[in-house]
Amino acid sequence: MRVDTQLIPVPPYPDKLxxxxxxxxxxxxxxxxxxxxxxxxxxxxxxxxTVEEAFDRAKTFPPGTTLLGGERGSRKIEGFDLGxxxxxxxxxxxxxxxxxxxxxxxxxxxxxxxxATEIFVGSFFNVTETANRCLQRGRDILLFASGSRxxxxxxxxxxxxxxxxxxxxxxxxxxxxxxxxxxxHVLYQRFEGNLVEAFLLxxxxxxxxxxxxxxxxxxCSKIDQTTLVPIFKDGVxxxx
Amino acid sequence: MRVDTQLIPVPPYPDKLxxxxxxxxxxxxxxxxxxxxxxxxxxxxxxxxTVEEAFDRAKTFPPGTTLLGGERGSRKIEGFDLGxxxxxxxxxxxxxxxxxxxxxxxxxxxxxxxxATEIFVGSFFNVTETANRCLQRGRDILLFASGSRxxxxxxxxxxxxxxxxxxxxxxxxxxxxxxxxxxxHVLYQRFEGNLVEAFLLxxxxxxxxxxxxxxxxxxCSKIDQTTLVPIFKDGVxxxx
Numbered sequence: 001m002r003v004d005t006q007l008i009p010v011p012p013y014p015d016k017l018x019x020x021x022x023x024x025x026x027x028x029x030x031x032x033x034x035x036x037x038x039x040x041x042x043x044x045x046x047x048x049x050t051v052e053e054a055f056d057r058a059k060t061f062p063p064g065t066t067l068l069g070g071e072r073g074s075r076k077i078e079g080f081d082l083g084x085x086x087x088x089x090x091x092x093x094x095x096x097x098x099x100x101x102x103x104x105x106x107x108x109x110x111x112x113x114x115x116a117t118e119i120f121v122g123s124f125f126n127v128t129e130t131a132n133r134c135l136q137r138g139r140d141i142l143l144f145a146s147g148s149r150x151x152x153x154x155x156x157x158x159x160x161x162x163x164x165x166x167x168x169x170x171x172x173x174x175x176x177x178x179x180x181x182x183x184x185h186v187l188y189q190r191f192e193g194n195l196v197e198a199f200l201l202x203x204x205x206x207x208x209x210x211x212x213x214x215x216x217x218x219x220c221s222k223i224d225q226t227t228l229v230p231i232f233k234d235g236v237x238x239x240x
Numbered sequence: 241m242r243v244d245t246q247l248i249p250v251p252p253y254p255d256k257l258x259x260x261x262x263x264x265x266x267x268x269x270x271x272x273x274x275x276x277x278x279x280x281x282x283x284x285x286x287x288x289x290t291v292e293e294a295f296d297r298a299k300t301f302p303p304g305t306t307l308l309g310g311e312r313g314s315r316k317i318e319g320f321d322l323g324x325x326x327x328x329x330x331x332x333x334x335x336x337x338x339x340x341x342x343x344x345x346x347x348x349x350x351x352x353x354x355x356a357t358e359i360f361v362g363s364f365f366n367v368t369e370t371a372n373r374c375l376q377r378g379r380d381i382l383l384f385a386s387g388s389r390x391x392x393x394x395x396x397x398x399x400x401x402x403x404x405x406x407x408x409x410x411x412x413x414x415x416x417x418x419x420x421x422x423x424x425h426v427l428y429q430r431f432e433g434n435l436v437e438a439f440l441l442x443x444x445x446x447x448x449x450x451x452x453x454x455x456x457x458x459x460c461s462k463i464d465q466t467t468l469v470p471i472f473k474d475g476v477x478x479x480x
Contacts, residue, residue, distance in 0.1 A: 010248070152245075153419050154423055157423060178391065179441075180391065186426065186430045
């Protein structure tokens with residue numbers, strides 16, 4: 001089983017999507033929000049790329065069934081119900097509701113990989129179960145880092161390396177790593193004892209601290225809070 | 241001074257080239273060949289993308305002045321004078337000669353970054369002087385990894401991390417690292433004591449060993465053999 005990692009959010013080579021399981025990664029913070037919202041009882045998350053599209057999609061659903069969430073410049077969008085901090089997505093707010101989400105990086109990533117056979121959402125909250133699910137599928141795997149404004153982001157790659165680590169520990173020599181997956185694994189090993197250190201070194205993590213959103217870093221570093229692994233299919237993310 | 245690293249050989253964002261010093265990196269093996277050939281007295285290296293172009297360019301120069309070098313599938317090209325192993329480029333073979341070079345990854349990289357203000361060729365052979373020269377220029381820096389067949393390669397990023405390390409040690413806090421540069425630095429720190437280990441873990445390094453070219457790995461890992469830093473300008477690479 002081959003494990004590849006796309007370190008930069010550019011369109012993957014066409015041969016990297018068919019017959020693959022893809023894990024979309026956006027640790028700070030859309031991926032973490034999606035996993036948390038579904039684990040708290042949201043019925044589905046619809047990722048859209050623009051604020052206008054979010055408002056338009058909301059109008060197509062019955063009143064009271066839908067919440068608008070996301071960020072621009074890391075801040076909550078005017079007229080939206082929720083920002084992009086996982087802890088805003090409490091059971092009280094989201095249970096039984098649909099979330100329409102638009103963020104700078106993560107929501108675009110789903111559209112770049114939509115030709116894959118199966119698309120999971122991974123975060124530290126569900127890391128072990130995401131690795132298990134990838135192995136169960138038996139297909140080659142692409143870990144897709146959403147990055148930060150089109151660039152490489154340290155935290156997404158460290159997380160990719162943790163998935164690699166979990167898979168190696170469970171499946172050992174049947175796992176063939178690309179150079180990018182090996183690099184991600186080295187990055188994870190460096191920050192294994194202190195994930196928040198990696199977040200604080202990353203440019204996006206520093207931006208969040210400056211905006212007063214530093215609590216999100218500790219939150220997004222929590223490991224194995226749930227066994228839920230969201231699946232993106234036909235434009236919608238649901239619990240699997 | 242900002243130090244950015246392009247980890248994958250895709251066209252850089254347009255804002256990453258103007259007013260920048262770029263270092264093109266192709267450790268296994270074109271970058272190492274270029275630095276070595278010029279240090280042994282070759283007058284210039286002309287990187288071209290196709291075999292046909294190499295033959296055509298050679299015909300435009302007086303007989304006996306030009307050598308054809310490079311590889312396809314890591315092997316010497318039929319009708320060429322030299323392959324892609326640095327040690328073939330001895331003073332006896334190359335002194336006073338022009339080399340026309342075509343390789344799978346490295347020679348393409350020059351064309352992707354040709355809009356940069358100044359373009360150096362870095363390799364372990366000239367790592368310290370390459371870092372010094374970048375700092376002297378005072379511009380922002382882009383380290384451009386040529387990768388392997390369009391993908392991330394471990395050895396190029398480890399070398400990028402060594403350049404970062406040299407710059408940090410000399411210029412300290414005036415250096416601002418992108419997340420990709422920080423990741424490269426972590427990779428270098430992991431393999432600092434044994435660069436060949438990184439080469440042997442990389443997919444391209446493994447291919448070279450299988451083809452009987454394993455000696456090139458030890459060769460390409462030699463540090464600070466020269467203070468020559470080649471410059472690519474107007475399609476030609478010369479000693480600076």
